[in-house]
Amino acid sequence: MSVPISQVPAGPVPVPPSLRPVLARWGGPGADLPALPAVWVNAVGGTTFALRGPAGAVFCKWAPAGTALDLAAEARRSRWAAAWLPVPRVLATGADEHGSWLVSRALPGRSAVDPRWLARPQVAVPSLGRALRRWHDALPVRECPFDWSVPHRLARAVGDASALRTPPPVDRLVVCHGDACSPNTLLGEDGAATGWVDLSALGVGDRWADLAVATVSLDWNYGPGWQPVFLDAYGVAADPVRTAYYRALWDVGP
Incomplete structure (x- = not known):
């Protein structure tokens, strides 16, 4: 099997312009900056940002348009699995011509x-x-x-x-x-x-x-x-x- 290249980024990651209003809503003041620390970047271009705002600690996943990441599918599956196991609670989803996003509440651990x-x-x-x-x-x-x-x-x-x-x-x-x-x-x-x-x-x-x-x-x-x-x-x-x-x-x- 090929070795994955998903990893924790070394520094701040540029925030896609269309994602900035989403981050500002869930992350509070300063979350719409041009670059933010990200907790994960994956092999096909997706990025996960950690935020703390009015709703508490949340994560926002971003998938650029044209990638294989299907955040709408992840949201459906997370909502289903939540009846039996601790998985991220979906707070918001959305998409535009630039990509899609998924906001979920942080889990402990x-x-x-x-x-x-x-x-x-x-x-x-x-x-x-x-x-x-x-x-x-x-x-x-x-x-x-x-x-x-x-x-x-x-x-x-x-x-x-x-x-x-x-x-x-x-x-x-x-x-x-x-x-x-x-x-x-x-x-x-x-x-x-x-x-x-x-x-x-x-x-x-x-x-x-x-x-x-x-x-x-x-x-x-x-x-x-x-x-x-x-x-x-x-x-x-x-x-x-x-x-x-x-x-x-x-x-x-x-």
Whole structure:
């Protein structure tokens, strides 16, 4: 799998002009400046700004027009999942010809790739395994209106998926997170999961679609050797066939 380039930016990020009124509304005085500190920039051009204003601590996600980020889809999925698990509460959404935005209330905890947790993988990694199992056990497959099955994903693939037309049999159908990389789980001061973010691909699929991505993400963020610890905490044995298949499927368009 290719290494992601999503990351915490090194300094202030220019604010798109059409986003400035949104930031001013939710962030209070000074939030419509030409540049603001951002907490995350992702591989396809999206940016997340942290704000504190009249509504308290909120995040504003921005997706430039023409990118693959679908913030309206994320808003729908967040509203659905909120009945069962702590996910961002959607406060506002919008779009214009320049891009789209999603404002949500901040959750407690820090990303699992916060420096505190990068320095303590022996705590963070098993917590991530338990968190993903909690996610898969909590969300009801029969009530989920969203799809993340192999046929659905192959139909949207942006790379050569010809070798992926025959997937392995489904191990267990769950409501997948859809981007179970380490940064998208928040951990509290005791190391336990406090919430999940970035739900734009949430949908029903084989649990190995999440597990394959979650485990390789550990290498990117904590270094090699942690995948068995994660799987043990989740409560499943390694499955090299399904892992290889779903990592290859991720590479042609998650």
